[in-house]
Each structure stands twice: as C-alpha cells, then as structure tokens.
Amino acid sequence: MMRADARRNYDRLVASARAAFAELGADAPLDDIAQRAGVGNATLYRHFPTRQALLEAVFHDHIDALCRRAGELMSAPSPGAALREWLSALIAQGSTERGLAASLLAALGEDGSSCRVAVFDAARGLLARAQEAGDVRPGVPVEQLFKLVNAIALVTETEPDAAGQAAALLDLIFHGLTPRP
Structure with missing residues (x-):
C-alpha cells in the first residue's frame, strides 16, 4: 500500500506525463514531466525508473x-x-x-x-x-x-x-x- 503523499505524487506524475506525451510525444523530457507534476526528478525515478x-x-x-x-x-x-x-x-x-x-x-x-x-x-x-x-x-x-x-x-x-x-x-x-x- 502506498502512502497518501506518495499516491498523490504518483497520480500527479501520471497526469503530467499524459499531458506531456499528448503535447510533445513519447520523447517528452522527463525533467519537464517532473516539473509539471511539482516534484523532483528523484521522485519521478523512484516511481518510474524508466x-x-x-x-x-x-x-x-x-x-x-x-x-x-x-x-x-x-x-x-x-x-x-x-x-x-x-x-x-x-x-x-x-x-x-x-x-x-x-x-x-x-x-x-x-x-x-x-x-x-x-x-x-x-x-x-x-x-x-x-x-x-x-x-x-x-x-x-x-x-x-x-x-x-x-x-x-x-x-x-x-x-x-x-x-x-x-x-x-x-x-x-x-x-x-x-x-x-
């Protein structure tokens, strides 16, 4: 079970990635996705290593x-x-x-x-x-x-x-x- 804050970060990352992929394609910069979600790169990579x-x-x-x-x-x-x-x-x-x-x-x-x-x-x-x-x-x-x-x-x-x-x-x-x- 994921902690509530971790779940929020996960959900924000997925939503931000969905928007970025729709706008910029599958090669959208991961740094941009993390920034859109309001989290750091480490948080992104902790949830999604690739x-x-x-x-x-x-x-x-x-x-x-x-x-x-x-x-x-x-x-x-x-x-x-x-x-x-x-x-x-x-x-x-x-x-x-x-x-x-x-x-x-x-x-x-x-x-x-x-x-x-x-x-x-x-x-x-x-x-x-x-x-x-x-x-x-x-x-x-x-x-x-x-x-x-x-x-x-x-x-x-x-x-x-x-x-x-x-x-x-x-x-x-x-x-x-x-x-x-």
Missing part, C-alpha cells in the same frame, strides 16, 4: 480496456468482423489526441513490456480465430498487423475526419488480408 515504466502507467487503463474488449470479442459470431472492430478500437485509442498514437506505439514497443505482452496476446487470439474461420489469410504476423494499424493512427490523427479516414484505410488493410479463391 521512460517505458512511465509510458505503461499512462496507458495502463487504455490497455486494460482494449484487452477486456478483445476477450468479449472472442465469442463474436464473425471472427473477421471481431478482429476488425478491435483493431478499429486500437486505432481510435491511439488517435484520440495529437501525439498519442506515437506514445501508445512507444508503450507497446519494447519486447517483454507488460503492455506489449497483454495487447499482443489479445491480438493473437483474435487474429488466430479470424484465420481459423477463413476470414483472414494464414501467415499474417501480428507484429506486422500492429505496424499497419499504428501507421493508420499516426497518419490520421490530424485529419479533420480522422475516424472516417481511419475506417477507409482499415478497409484497405482488410481487403489485403482477405483470402483470395
């Missing part, structure tokens, strides 16, 4: 929500539609604010990070189910699918019709993923 740990804390709730949604979609009647819906939610999550897509990608970027493991496991389950149903061609690596989806989030985040543009690009991806007779 940038990756801070990114994961910022996106923890988002990642949990995506993983829960993937679990719900595992029993959807159309596996291909379920995968597409989940990827659309991932894109939407990354493009809610300018710069967030790059930060989310960074949070998912390190092999072995808890966020990456959770999201990739969720995606693998949905992808395997869609492949078994014949909705997605075999041999599509989840890592490449993630790169495509993150690219969509990055290129559409500043578009006036970001959701519409993202949906159109996701349609193109799914056209390429669909098995041909």
Whole structure:
C-alpha cells in the first residue's frame, strides 16, 4: 500500500506525463514531466525508473480496456468482423489526441513490456480465430498487423475526419488480408 503523499505524487506524475506525451510525444523530457507534476526528478525515478515504466502507467487503463474488449470479442459470431472492430478500437485509442498514437506505439514497443505482452496476446487470439474461420489469410504476423494499424493512427490523427479516414484505410488493410479463391 502506498502512502497518501506518495499516491498523490504518483497520480500527479501520471497526469503530467499524459499531458506531456499528448503535447510533445513519447520523447517528452522527463525533467519537464517532473516539473509539471511539482516534484523532483528523484521522485519521478523512484516511481518510474524508466521512460517505458512511465509510458505503461499512462496507458495502463487504455490497455486494460482494449484487452477486456478483445476477450468479449472472442465469442463474436464473425471472427473477421471481431478482429476488425478491435483493431478499429486500437486505432481510435491511439488517435484520440495529437501525439498519442506515437506514445501508445512507444508503450507497446519494447519486447517483454507488460503492455506489449497483454495487447499482443489479445491480438493473437483474435487474429488466430479470424484465420481459423477463413476470414483472414494464414501467415499474417501480428507484429506486422500492429505496424499497419499504428501507421493508420499516426497518419490520421490530424485529419479533420480522422475516424472516417481511419475506417477507409482499415478497409484497405482488410481487403489485403482477405483470402483470395
């Protein structure tokens, strides 16, 4: 259990990091984040020894929500539609604010990070189910699918019709993923 003052510092650091990552991207200076939170660098590093740990804390709730949604979609009647819906939610999550897509990608970027493991496991389950149903061609690596989806989030985040543009690009991806007779 965290002391009350330590919890306040932790919460302020996460809020400040969220704002800084949205404004400046995943490479926002950690010193700036500590200053925004009104704490010293030592406090920041005591709570978050690495940038990756801070990114994961910022996106923890988002990642949990995506993983829960993937679990719900595992029993959807159309596996291909379920995968597409989940990827659309991932894109939407990354493009809610300018710069967030790059930060989310960074949070998912390190092999072995808890966020990456959770999201990739969720995606693998949905992808395997869609492949078994014949909705997605075999041999599509989840890592490449993630790169495509993150690219969509990055290129559409500043578009006036970001959701519409993202949906159109996701349609193109799914056209390429669909098995041909």
